[in-house]
Amino acid sequence: MLAEGLRKMFDKKAALDGFDLAVPAGTVCGLLGPNGAGKTTAVRILATLLRLDGGRAEVAGHDVAREAPAVRRQVALNGQQSTVDGVLTGRENLVMWGRLYHLSKRQAEVRADELLEQFGLTDAAGKRAKLYSGGMRRRLDLASSFIMRPSVLFLDEPTTGLDPRNRGEVWREVKRVVAEGTTVLLTTQYLDEADQLADQIVVMDTGRVAAQGTPDQLKSKLGGDRIEVVVRDADELPVAAEVLGPDAEVDPDTFRVSVAVADRVAALTRVTSALAARGVEAEDIALRRPTLDDVFLAITGHKAVSEVRA
Template structure:
């Protein structure tokens, strides 16, 4: 398959601080890699280096088979970057926005218009082609923004928090478009503050912390590091917490703020039946009892010690 993005020992310093300090990355062609990390982990810095917008201070990187330093122009011809700030011009219509980008890429007027029509159809915006972008919903604007990244059919697409600020429905629309372009062969490197987004889209996840890789693997591989299923019991009164902890066993974890007790289980249904019966026998009426699997939020917190947050500057 080969690698569309390859980085070895990347280092980047701002003043006395190392934003990247030995960062490694390998993204197979035609896949989605989710880049996660707390504020300041180095995600955006890594993307900017790989997109040739920043020069590295150490290490090496290749994108689409070209060295990002020695062959920067060749890299730029193969990639597109869709950042946190929209490139949509509100005064222009959807089609005019795409034609403008085509002309900036030196397409003829006829070629630019033909490509704009193709993209409007692919991204479900044909009916809004002649509307000014300021009339678009948030999801439509983001899809138009993504469409502009595909004017020249990039082999590698860098998405830097593509759905920040969108509601769940509009996020879902963007996810569908990302899946579609990947199915057509584009490789995507995605940074996101939404762990469910990485879970939905990423074939591979790389968790960054302090400029290095803290963990990597598929979503299921990362979740498996935290063990299997857990049973959670929520009670009404704090004085019931010790009783529940005793029922769940020596490894039970108690959260007094939420009146919640949890523990790992191996037998799911049998454990649920056993715990329910034991609590009833000891006079505890639980507010809620549930089984759940580890989430990427759990993984992220366990690995970095931080909850996922949007980074302003990494």
């Protein structure tokens, strides 16, 4: 999957403004960014749902603008909302999609049963999909994307609105299909989701690529580990900040002070003894690797909308 200089205007405002992307076959690319960064627009263009105003894009070896039908035979799209039909049973949903992908009735039924088995839905196959739990519906939706064993799968915020257990289930299914060789473009607002699933992360902001790399590369860009001190009392915050040095970041709401450090364990010892010497009894002192939240904040200057954390 390849995109070069994608441009898309909505009412004279650029939703995509020179967006580039290269995803090697069989890998997962996480598109990360706040609402309105252009993630969904990028996916919709690559899935041949939107015409692009500039640039070019290739998916599964075909140009999305000139060879849209060829692209459509190779890709599957899983949008933000569930396209599962609640009135139909789980099996009927899959058979319907199989038929729309031009399988014969018999083939569609065989494939539906295979997928129900794979996605752990065999027991619920005959139940109407509206009686399914959120996670089951999502799995059914994913299963319907796999009818044709697509070479490219677009997942647009696949776990938005799911509880942690169901998110875990969806992640497991995604990992399984990636192991079978599917290329996945995943958009998400959840940093831990990208961390879990993606080989490569592209951070988007205002229609462009703000940063990209593997999750670890992005984290190390921030200058490695941070030491974090949590104090018991707001009065102790200034003292702790003084101990950590001039670059310390203070979060008065959580009584937390942190700073980037190069010498991990030595710094920990130094800070612990310095705090003890000044009579500050810390609630918690810890070394931690930066999270993608930190990366995001550092790159875009604003926090990601992240309601669920691992």
